[in-house]
Amino acid sequence: LWGSHTPIAALTGERVEMMFHNMSMMAHPMHLHGHVFQVVNVNGRRIAGALRDTVNVPPMGNVTVAFDAGEVAPWMLHCHHMAHMATGMMTELDVRRG
Structure with a gap:
């Protein structure tokens, strides 16, 4: 997700599973706009975690x-640490008509 990227593509109604893999020694609160997800x-x-729109990914x-x-829309997905987001730790979920 860092730097140049291709958006994550999904169709409306499609069940999506997404893994966040943290390769650093700092936790990252990952936030998805426009959706709620289950951990x-x-x-x-x-x-069987609760529904939420932000999840803390441990070091x-x-x-x-x-x-x-x-x-249907492009939805932002990013780390909620503002400094990380400002340096490019973000991407988008591109939802298209299914």
């Missing part, structure tokens, strides 16, 4: 979220 896996352990860890792609 379904943390560091290889399946869970050197990974988190998988699942959601149904919603309204």
Whole structure:
């Protein structure tokens, strides 16, 4: 997601699973606009987490979220640390008609 990127593509109504893999020693609160997701896996352990729009990805860890792609639009996905977002730790979810 850092730097030059290709948007994540999804169709309306499509079930999407997305894994955040943190390769740093700092936690990253990852936020998706326009959707809520369920945390379904943390560091290889399946869970049935609550619905949310932001998830904290632990240092050197990974988190998988699942959601149904919603309204047709480009939706921002970014780290909620403003300095990280300002330096490019963001991408977009491009939802198209299914």
